[in-house]
Amino acid sequence: MSDKGKSMVMAAFVGDALALGVHWIYETEKILNNFGRVDTYLKPGPDSYHPTKGKGDFTHYGDQSFVLLESIAAKKKFDLYDFSDRWRALFDDYTGYVDQATRATLADYAAGKTAETAGSTSDDLAGASRLAPVVYVDRQDSVKLEKDARAQTAMTHKDHLTVDGAAFFALVAQLVLMGTPPIEAVKRLTKERFNDTALSKWVSLGLASKAEESVSVIVNFGQT
Numbered sequence: 001m002s003d004k005g006k007s008m009v010m011a012a013f014v015g016d017a018l019a020l021g022v023h024w025i026y027e028t029e030k031i032l033n034n035f036g037r038v039d040t041y042l043k044p045g046p047d048s049y050h051p052t053k054g055k056g057d058f059t060h061y062g063d064q065s066f067v068l069l070e071s072i073a074a075k076k077k078f079d080l081y082d083f084s085d086r087w088r089a090l091f092d093d094y095t096g097y098v099d100q101a102t103r104a105t106l107a108d109y110a111a112g113k114t115a116e117t118a119g120s121t122s123d124d125l126a127g128a129s130r131l132a133p134v135v136y137v138d139r140q141d142s143v144k145l146e147k148d149a150r151a152q153t154a155m156t157h158k159d160h161l162t163v164d165g166a167a168f169f170a171l172v173a174q175l176v177l178m179g180t181p182p183i184e185a186v187k188r189l190t191k192e193r194f195n196d197t198a199l200s201k202w203v204s205l206g207l208a209s210k211a212e213e214s215v216s217v218i219v220n221f222g223q224t
Contacts, residue, residue, distance in 0.1 A: 008177065009069065012065065018038060018041060023049060041055045060096045080115050083115075104120035118155070121158065149171075172189055183207070
């Protein structure tokens with residue numbers, strides 16, 4: 001599982017870099033017409049959210065994930081306060097895009113709030129998208145994994161559904177690393193832990209759409 005875990009972390013960063021060139025272009029037709037299938041690194045356009053980035057760079061999500069990885073490598077575990085310090089230092093002279101959740105969190109830190117209380121109310125999945133390093137270091141302990149997944153996400157995104165989503169993603173990833181097929185892992189975790197939540201409804205809708213064409217499903221669910 002260690003090798004699979006390392007591959008998972010690497011794949012998370014590869015996926016982030018792959019997404020950079022079309023990041024935050026929500027119109028599926030625009031992506032299809034201007035880029036086609038994105039299967040190689042692309043340099044963001046000058047009118048994108050990432051004009052300072054080059055081909056193969058990370059988005060601002062990937063940059064934060066890398067800081068999380070550096071923190072875990074240094075501490076040999078997830079340490080909220082070390083991650084918090086490194087995360088804030090990243091934005092001292094950051095030349096990439098700084099999103100609203102980051103600005104709100106930094107403002108709360110400046111106002112005296114702590115790593116447990118400074119998180120924005122944003123409900124986007126940026127905080128949850130940083131999870132791979134946490135899943136790797138906590139992959140043997142599901143209780144600690146869920147606790148740390150929630151804490152690292154809530155540090156910047158404390159919306160409860162976003163935090164629940166982070167826990168769900170982390171625990172699904174852990175099951176997959178242990179050999180459970182992905183769809184089985186999703187179904188099992190939904191039934192055992194998230195049966196009476198909004199996530200259960202979303203999972204049902206997602207699984208029901210698996211035989212349909214992806215782009216049209218995305219349009220129907222909402223491209224954002």
